[in-house]
Amino acid sequence: KAAAKADGKVSTVSTAKADSIVLGVTISKPDKPLWPDVDGAPARKIDLARYMAAVGEWMLPHIKGRPASIIRVPDGVGGETFFQRHAMRGMSSLIEQVSVRGDRQPYIQFDRIEALIAAAQIAAVEIHPWNCQPNNPEVAGRLVFDLDPAPGVTFEDVIAGAREIRDRLEELGLASFCKTTGGKGLHVVTPLSDKVPWDAAKVFAREVCARMAADAPDRYLITMSKKAREGRIFLDYLRNDRTSTAVAPLSARARPGGTVSMPLNWTQVKAGLDPTRYTIRTVPALIAKSTAWEDYFDSAKPLKAAIKRLG
Numbered sequence: 001k002a003a004a005k006a007d008g009k010v011s012t013v014s015t016a017k018a019d020s021i022v023l024g025v026t027i028s029k030p031d032k033p034l035w036p037d038v039d040g041a042p043a044r045k046i047d048l049a050r051y052m053a054a055v056g057e058w059m060l061p062h063i064k065g066r067p068a069s070i071i072r073v074p075d076g077v078g079g080e081t082f083f084q085r086h087a088m089r090g091m092s093s094l095i096e097q098v099s100v101r102g103d104r105q106p107y108i109q110f111d112r113i114e115a116l117i118a119a120a121q122i123a124a125v126e127i128h129p130w131n132c133q134p135n136n137p138e139v140a141g142r143l144v145f146d147l148d149p150a151p152g153v154t155f156e157d158v159i160a161g162a163r164e165i166r167d168r169l170e171e172l173g174l175a176s177f178c179k180t181t182g183g184k185g186l187h188v189v190t191p192l193s194d195k196v197p198w199d200a201a202k203v204f205a206r207e208v209c210a211r212m213a214a215d216a217p218d219r220y221l222i223t224m225s226k227k228a229r230e231g232r233i234f235l236d237y238l239r240n241d242r243t244s245t246a247v248a249p250l251s252a253r254a255r256p257g258g259t260v261s262m263p264l265n266w267t268q269v270k271a272g273l274d275p276t277r278y279t280i281r282t283v284p285a286l287i288a289k290s291t292a293w294e295d296y297f298d299s300a301k302p303l304k305a306a307i308k309r310l311g
């Protein structure tokens with residue numbers, strides 16, 4: 001649009017002022033590129049803000065009430081990235097600041113959709129919440145099994161691993177939900193209904209993974225060592241600790257392509273699943289008509305009973 005300035009000269013601006021306000025939150029430099037190529041076109045800061053507005057209500061119940069880290073890319077993906085867990089000076093008041101035992105500095109927390117737009121405003125592309133119960137950092141609210149394939153592992157093997165974790169958890173009385181990570185692997189997420197402290201929850205997650213690795217040591221391992229991983233899937237149970245995080249469902253990733261961590265139905269977790277299909281451009285329409293995770297909160301089960309069954 002062309003606008004006449006006070007000096008009579010005409011300037012061209014690609015985004016009208018009104019277009020840079022999303023849910024009442026002003027996005028400065030809305031045209032700043034964040035991803036060079038998302039489904040054939042660059043994606044800008046305003047695109048991230050609109051993406052957050054589109055999926056924010058879906059995301060919120062999974063992040064609300066828990067501290068969250070953010071990954072910021074002030075110069076876009078490919079530039080320097082900043083991993084940030086604490087509130088900083090000048091941060092929008094739409095973003096909650098919460099104090100947590102053991103740390104004097106307040107943590108960042110997203111309790112309302114406008115906070116997610118404020119995150120986009122500071123080029124915070126990724127949101128990584130703690131996995132505690134809301135407003136209760138000491139106890140496990142969900143378990144996250146993070147399948148990390150080493151180079152050479154096919155995605156079909158990752159899918160098989162996710163399904164096996166689901167089956168093992170089901171035998172222990174727990175329900176689980178799968179999402180892409182927007183990266184190489186998959187996450188299997190298990191909602192919990194009780195208040196088991198993190199130390200016990202971590203022991204449980206480790207033991208489930210240890211047994212799976214013991215039954216197929218050629219396919220899985222639970223040791224961190226990068227060298228030992230070759231050709232196998234690292235069952236990363238380490239997300240299951242008090243201050244550990246996992247990327248939120250529907251969070252975008254600071255990776256090429258503008259991929260998103262996409263919640264799936266188990267019927268979608270099969271050969272042909274292509275995580276690169278899920279981007280900040282495609283996901284708003286896809287999630288609007290998806291039934292993925294719709295029974296997530298109703299499926300929460302007590303971890304105590306599962307720990308007893310595991311023996």
Ligand code: ATP
Nearest residue numbers: 083128146147148181183184185186236245246247
């Ligand atoms: P991928 O499928 O490519 O593995 P991912 O999100 O699972 O994607 P991981 O490296 O396996 O990536 O990390 C799992 C989670 O652990 C992340 O989502 C993040 O929340 C947390 N995490 C990983 N690395 C770090 C780090 N250096 N500092 C803080 N948290 C991290």
Ligand code: MN
Nearest residue numbers: 146147148185
């Ligand atoms: Mn991973």
Ligand code: MN
Nearest residue numbers: 146147148236
């Ligand atoms: Mn990992």
